[in-house]
Amino acid sequence: MSDSSMNEPTSGLVPRLRFPEFREAGEWEEKPLGKLCEILNNRRQPITSNNRVSGPYPYYGASGIVDYVADFIFDERLVLMGEDGAKWGAFEKTAFIAEGKYWVNNHAHVLKPRGLSDVLLEAILTMIDVSPYITGAAPPKLTLGKLKKIPITVPASVLEKQKIAACLSSLDALIAAQADKLDALKTHKKGLMQQLFPREGETVPRLRFPEFREAGEWNTKLVKGLISTVTPPKKLTSNLYEDEGRFPVIDQSQSYICGWTDDEEALVSCDVPLLVFGDHTCVLKIVDQPFAQGADGIKIIKANREVEPAFLYQYLLHNPVGMESYKRHFSTLKEKIVVYPDINTGEQQKIAACLSSLDALIAAQADKLDALKTHKKGLMQQLFPSPEAVAA
DSSP states (O other): OOGGGSBOOOSSSOOSSBOGGGTTSOOOEEEEHHHHEEEOGGGOOOOOGGGOOEEEEEEEOSSSEEEEESOOSEESOEEEEESBSSOOSTTSOOEEEEOSEEEEOTTEEEEEESSSOHHHHHHHHHHSOOGGGOBOSSSOBOOHHHHHHOEEEEOSOHHHHHHHHHHHHHHHHHHHHHHHHHHHHHHHHHHHHHHHSOOTTOSSOSOOOGGGTTSOOOEEEEGGGTEEEEOOSOBOOSSOBSSOSSEEEEOSSSSOEEEEEOOGGGEEOOSSOEEEEETTTOOEEEEOSOEEEOSSSEEEEEEOTTSOHHHHHHHHHTOTTOGGGGTTOHHHHTTOEEEEOOGGGTHHHHHHHHHHHHHHHHHHHHHHHHHHHHHHHHHHHHHSOOOOOOOO
């Protein structure tokens, strides 16, 4: 959809971009949510974790699927919206569509749209800031009464509603296809790692590159015998740049970069790539550029001459029980067994290069997925009248 195919109204309850055939269709209508939906909360039922019988049907809570159970109470497409324990800010996935056979607990409102599609309603509820309608603090809650009062702005024309919903549905299909492609790559890498590294208790992998098939068994050693730790010159916990600065400041968060700095006196040199391990989050990253350490809670790890840093990184990611097996502490990580080929044969480097190339593909696909989501968000902001924070 190009900007040239739509007009740009300047006032009233109208979007900034509009399909050509609706340019003269007038302002949109504002109605309370309770007038646009049948609310099916009386049909939902909570099941305590002790009483749940595992099965194939999704069990929905405030923000999505929380379990799978043996029975269902809904068998139709409906819109779910968090009642408590959810996020209610703009674009925080306040609402989502459930379809097929599923169960819903009492933490999500169940909405059946009337006069507009579920895709359109989900998009509108996702866009707006519902937080002014939230009451209480322990926990905060979107009550049924407040839910019904949320003002929803929709086109008067049924055809315009359908056109917008079709546009968003096509984007959703692209996003879903891209997400499937990303998941397939991750699954492929996981399966490849299971073959490129020996199984527990073994010293030869099931799959080897042709030139190493006669290279013999791998070596075995504890992590602590293959590494040393690096102490940073100092730690930076304040006065960090959010998106500027020449050097990243690393902590133990999932994103692992908590800010940026120009302070060269705080830098850890990266003559060779280093591993960074979060003591409490179990996040493991490999870093190949100078950086500063942020808050406490990370260990900076340097591989010795027996192992390539990238090989050790991939091997530790491959842990069959997952990072939780490290019990959230570096002292446990040090006792983990590593099985590795002789570094002089080049097998470590070949495995690391193979898996790193897959990581690059996965990162590229993840960027494409993020770009599609960003495009959809930007388009929604133009296809709907600008959502002001709704007043309770």
